[in-house]
Amino acid sequence: MKLNYHHLYYFWKVARTGHLTRAADSLHISQSALSGQIRKLEESLGHDLFIREGRRLKLSEAGRMAFSYAEEIFRQGEELTALFASGAQPNREILRIGAVATLSRNFQEGFLQPLLNREDLELSLQSSHIDELLRRLSAHRLDLILANQAVQGDEQNPWRSRLIAKQPVSIIGPRGMDIQGDFSEVLRGRSLIVPGPDNNIRQAFDQLCEYHRLRPNIAAEVDDMAMMRLLTRDTGHFAIMPPVVVRDEMKSGALADYGALPGVFEEFYAISIRRQFETPALRELLSQTEDNFLTRTPIGHSD
Amino acid sequence: MKLNYHHLYYFWKVARTGHLTRAADSLHISQSALSGQIRKLEESLGHDLFIREGRRLKLSEAGRMAFSYAEEIFRQGEELTALFASGAQPNREILRIGAVATLSRNFQEGFLQPLLNREDLELSLQSSHIDELLRRLSAHRLDLILANQAVQGDEQNPWRSRLIAKQPVSIIGPRGMDIQGDFSEVLRGRSLIVPGPDNNIRQAFDQLCEYHRLRPNIAAEVDDMAMMRLLTRDTGHFAIMPPVVVRDEMKSGALADYGALPGVFEEFYAISIRRQFETPALRELLSQTEDNFLTRTPIGHSD
DNA sequence: TCACTTCATTCTGTTTTTGAGAACGAAAAG
DNA sequence: CTTTTCGTTCTCAAAAACAGAATGAAGTGA
Numbered sequence: 001m002k003l004n005y006h007h008l009y010y011f012w013k014v015a016r017t018g019h020l021t022r023a024a025d026s027l028h029i030s031q032s033a034l035s036g037q038i039r040k041l042e043e044s045l046g047h048d049l050f051i052r053e054g055r056r057l058k059l060s061e062a063g064r065m066a067f068s069y070a071e072e073i074f075r076q077g078e079e080l081t082a083l084f085a086s087g088a089q090p091n092r093e094i095l096r097i098g099a100v101a102t103l104s105r106n107f108q109e110g111f112l113q114p115l116l117n118r119e120d121l122e123l124s125l126q127s128s129h130i131d132e133l134l135r136r137l138s139a140h141r142l143d144l145i146l147a148n149q150a151v152q153g154d155e156q157n158p159w160r161s162r163l164i165a166k167q168p169v170s171i172i173g174p175r176g177m178d179i180q181g182d183f184s185e186v187l188r189g190r191s192l193i194v195p196g197p198d199n200n201i202r203q204a205f206d207q208l209c210e211y212h213r214l215r216p217n218i219a220a221e222v223d224d225m226a227m228m229r230l231l232t233r234d235t236g237h238f239a240i241m242p243p244v245v246v247r248d249e250m251k252s253g254a255l256a257d258y259g260a261l262p263g264v265f266e267e268f269y270a271i272s273i274r275r276q277f278e279t280p281a282l283r284e285l286l287s288q289t290e291d292n293f294l295t296r297t298p299i300g301h302s303d
Numbered sequence: 304m305k306l307n308y309h310h311l312y313y314f315w316k317v318a319r320t321g322h323l324t325r326a327a328d329s330l331h332i333s334q335s336a337l338s339g340q341i342r343k344l345e346e347s348l349g350h351d352l353f354i355r356e357g358r359r360l361k362l363s364e365a366g367r368m369a370f371s372y373a374e375e376i377f378r379q380g381e382e383l384t385a386l387f388a389s390g391a392q393p394n395r396e397i398l399r400i401g402a403v404a405t406l407s408r409n410f411q412e413g414f415l416q417p418l419l420n421r422e423d424l425e426l427s428l429q430s431s432h433i434d435e436l437l438r439r440l441s442a443h444r445l446d447l448i449l450a451n452q453a454v455q456g457d458e459q460n461p462w463r464s465r466l467i468a469k470q471p472v473s474i475i476g477p478r479g480m481d482i483q484g485d486f487s488e489v490l491r492g493r494s495l496i497v498p499g500p501d502n503n504i505r506q507a508f509d510q511l512c513e514y515h516r517l518r519p520n521i522a523a524e525v526d527d528m529a530m531m532r533l534l535t536r537d538t539g540h541f542a543i544m545p546p547v548v549v550r551d552e553m554k555s556g557a558l559a560d561y562g563a564l565p566g567v568f569e570e571f572y573a574i575s576i577r578r579q580f581e582t583p584a585l586r587e588l589l590s591q592t593e594d595n596f597l598t599r600t601p602i603g604h605s606d
Numbered sequence: 607t608c609a610c611t612t613c614a615t616t617c618t619g620t621t622t623t624t625g626a627g628a629a630c631g632a633a634a635a636g
Numbered sequence: 637c638t639t640t641t642c643g644t645t646c647t648c649a650a651a652a653a654c655a656g657a658a659t660g661a662a663g664t665g666a
Contacts, residue, residue, distance in 0.1 A: 003384045005308035006364040006653090018579040021613060033654045035615055039650095045387045054662050055613045061397055061582040062387070069383040073376050080372040082347045112397070150491055258327045276321040277362040288350040309624090326641060336625045338644055343623095357633050358642045 005073075008043035010034055012070035015059055032226040051166060062275050065117035095281045096124040099146040102199060104225045107268060108146060114284060121126065121281055134159070137273050143282050145271040149200055158274045162286075168260040169201055172246055173238040175256040181244050183259050184212050188239075192216050194230055196223035204264040241258035242266045308376075310344035313337055315354060315373035318362060320466040342381040343575050366521055398584045399427045401436035402449040407500060407528045407548050411449060412570060414467065425586055437462070440576050446585050448574040451505055462579045467591075471529035472566060475549055476541040478559040484561050487515050489541075494522035496534055502526065506565040545569045 014023040014034065024031040034083055036246040042048050049063035059067060095115065099108050108125075114295050125271075126133070126142065130149065138157050153159030156257045179186055194216075195202040209216060214232075222228040223247050232239040233249050240261070249255040270286065313463040319339065327334040345351050352366035385461070398418065404412050409429070412439040418424055429436070429445065430475030431454070439445045474489050476482075479515050482489055490512075497519075498505040507522075512519060522540045525531040528548050531568060535542040536552050573589065 003380055005312065008380075009308065016579060018513070019613080029481065029653085030655050031614070032616080032656075047387065051613075055660090056662085057614080061395070064443075064580075065386065066383060066641075069379050072444050073379050073383075076312075076372050076376045076379075077306055077308065080369060080376075083368065084350065092364070095365075140367075140374050202607085234555060276365075322642080333626050334643070335627075340624080342644085355643075358631090359633085362641080367617090483661080 001044060003046060007037050007044070008066070008070050009074060010037045011041055011063075011066065012074055013232055014038060014057070015049075015067045015070070018057070020035065020057060028103070032217055032286060063229060075138040079179045080256060092122045093237050093279060095123055095144075095279060095285075096126065096142045097125045097144050097146065098136060100130050100133065100148060101127040102223045102225055103146055103148060103268070104242065104266075106244055106247065107165065107167075111146065111268075111270075112114060112285070118281075124125055125131060134271070137271065140273070140275070144273070144285065145278060147269050148266060148270055150267075151165065151271055159271055160274065161269045161271045163267060164270050167242040167266045167268075168265060169205070169264040169266055170243045170260045171238055171245065171258040172232055172241055172255055175238050175253055177256075177258070179258055183261055184214055186258050187214055187216050190216060190238050191219035193220045193222055193228060193235070193237050194218055194222045195225075195228070195240065199223065199244075199284075201240065201264060201266050208261060304480060307344060309345060310340050310347070310375060311369070313340045314344055314366075314369065315377050317341060317360070318352075318366065318370045321360070323360060325592055370416070370599070395423055395425045396584060397405070397425045397427055398447075398588075399429065400447050400449065401431065401439060401443045401445040403430045403433055403436065403451060404430040405473070405498070405526045405528055406449055406451060407545065407569075409547055409550060410468065410470075411598045414449065414573075415588070418584055421481060421584075422467060437574070440574065443576075443578070446575070446582060447588070450572050450574055451569060453570075453572050454574055462574055463577065464572045466570060467573050469568045470545040470571075472546055472567040472569055473546045474541055474561040475535055475544055475546065475553075475558055476561055477539050478556055478557075480561070482561055486564055487517055488563050489514055490517055490519050492520070493541050494520045496525055496538070496540050497521055497529060498521045498528075498543065499526040504543065504545075504567060505522075505568050508564065508602045511567060512565060566581045 010027065013027055017023045020034055021031050024034040027034065038114075040137040043126070044051075045066070046064070047062040048060050049066055051060050093114070097112065104129055109116075110121065115123060118295070129135075130145075130151070133142060133145045133147070133158070134151065137145055137159070145186075148229065150161035150163070151159055153161075166242075171183060184293070194205060197203075208214075212216055219235070220231060222231060225241065226237060228241055229245050229249070231237070232246060233254060238258070243257050247256050250257065261282070272282070272286065310590040313330065316330055317323055320326045320329070323337055323341075324334050332606050341352070347352075348365070348369070352363040352369055354361040354363050370531070385590070400415065412419075414427065415428075418534065419425060433448075433450055433454070436445065436448045437454065437460070440448055440462070450464075453464035454462055454468070456464075474486060480588070497508060500506075511517075522538075523534060525534060528544065531542060531544055532548050532552070534540070535544070535549060536551075536557060541561070546553065546560050549558050553560065575585070575589070
């Protein structure tokens with residue numbers, strides 16, 4: 001016994017206005033018709049949605065529950081109609097990519113390279129935190145997520161994470177410092193800019209420090225790789241990050257790499273969702289990944 | 304021109320399975336009927352949702368957009384039917400209260416006091432962070448939020464915050480310490496348990512410290528008041544919190560109040576949303592608030 | 607108190623929408 | 637080159653949604 005969405009819609013309208021007559025008016029149908037449709041919904045659900053007190057309607061408890069769902073359902077529905085009513089339908093294919101906001105821009109650009117400058121394709125790039133992005137992916141508002149962590153899918157959310165690149169993480173600092181020894185020497189007593197506590201580079205770094213009994217002095221915690229790049233360039237502090245982030249500054253000689261951290265990597269994952277209609281562009285992007293992306297220079301392209 | 308939700312439902316089924324025939328089977332209608340209904344939806348929206356390539360169906364870009372909305376809409380719808388199908392409809396009124404997870408339990412209990420032990424009413428108490436709670440309130444999944452901050456409503460979310468109580472905040476510590484002077488003396492050089500950085504007690508406290516040039520040593524940042532109570536009781540550290548949180552421990556003599564912090568208060572707000580059908584229980588709760596709650600002892604009841 | 611209005615329900619016959627079946631066509635399979 | 641599969645279109649039958657009239661219950665006002 002299926003839910004009748006038109007009945008639910010009528011119910012929603014009545015529950016919103018609080019009056020059957022007014023709702024009937026705004027729906028341009030007679031109140032008798034409306035009354036009948038509401039009745040049918042109640043019969044099909046097996047519960048009264050309104051409590052009839054004389055000529056008054058009051059939402060029953062079941063009605064309140066149904067109303068809360070209806071509210072969501074028709075809010076979405078009206079958004080959809082508004083979207084279509086506004087005209088302006090895209091005639092090109094759109095690929096919607098979500099990227100964890102803190103991800104290296106260079107990396108994102110490198111990954112999307114094959115699709116840039118394509119006439120027949122529009123790219124929509126959305127930055128947010130992973131939870132929000134996963135929500136959108138599940139709602140099919142995104143085709144792919146770029147993240148620095150894998151996620152476990154389940155029955156309800158058949159997410160699929162695949163590793164698409166892996167980069168070393170180094171100690172980066174102003175050029176020309178006279179420094180010797182391994183990383184633990186380099187770190188000792190130094191003020192560092194590090195990724196925020198949720199970042200998995202940071203977690204690996206903290207573990208490394210703990211293991212080697214290092215207690216580096218944190219000058220700043222920065223979540224955003226682009227911000228980190230600016231701070232490192234402009235403050236003179238040392239920083240923990242993948243060298244690729246400051247590729248330009250290293251080439252220009254402003255910054256230098258003072259050694260990779262053993263066992264610390266930034267990993268990049270592409271998270272997709274199983275769906276009936278896969279866009280060709282997405283397939284292309286992901287096949288590129290498997291075939292070339294891991295073996296070719298991780299970023300090098302934008303020279 | 305209204306959106307036909309049954310057409311959209313059919314479209315959704317077809318888009319999910321990818322095949323008109325299979326979808327028709329699972330819907331128990333003929334494929335000719337299904338084909339016609341999809342056509343009508345396309346006509347009413349003014350855009351093709353599928354691209355017909357020979358006998359294949361491919362989602363068009365417009366179709367992908369519509370699908371993402373449909374996915375949300377019918378997920379909700381199926382949740383609703385499942386809820387009703389599972390039987391077990393409540394016959395009592397339910398009042399759904401959301402409380403910011405970090406709020407004092409004593410306070411919550413005191414506020415809800417008039418409704419406890421009522422035969423004709425079921426209480427649903429949900430703890431979460433404010434964003435999530437506001438989302439639920441907007442979706443009418445909650446009737447009221449208890450929070451320690453006011454929120455600004457707008458056109459779309461006609462939230463209404465009202466101050467329902469205000470409590471002093473003190474320095475709490477183990478009983479029997481020989482301490483003199485005002486709060487700045489008490490704080491000097493002491494290890495403190497303080498609320499987390501998002502908490503507005505903490506913010507007021509930080510401002511106070513800054514103003515008085517105090518740099519107290521943070522032993523722990525704890526978001527949850529209940530947790531804070533346990534830690535203060537069991538670690539011997541001093542803590543910044545409203546005395547009411549540890550009322551029991553103070554009565555038993557384990558902890559003592561070493562002075563209120565001037566100008567620092569914990570404020571409690573009730574956030575509701577304007578709606579057509581207000582439950583009597585909610586009205587009772589809020590009128591209680593305005594009439595008595597601010598003037599009577601903030602908590603004192605559970606002795 | 608007694609009209610009078612307002613608001614919701616139920617019944618009946620009409621209109622609109624939905625759906626099955628047949629005929630057709632285009633692509634894949636054998 | 638046939639056969640099967642899959643989607644579209646057409647026609648007519650079945651199902652539903654609907655309006656209008658009759659009814660009843662509750663407020664309103666002289």
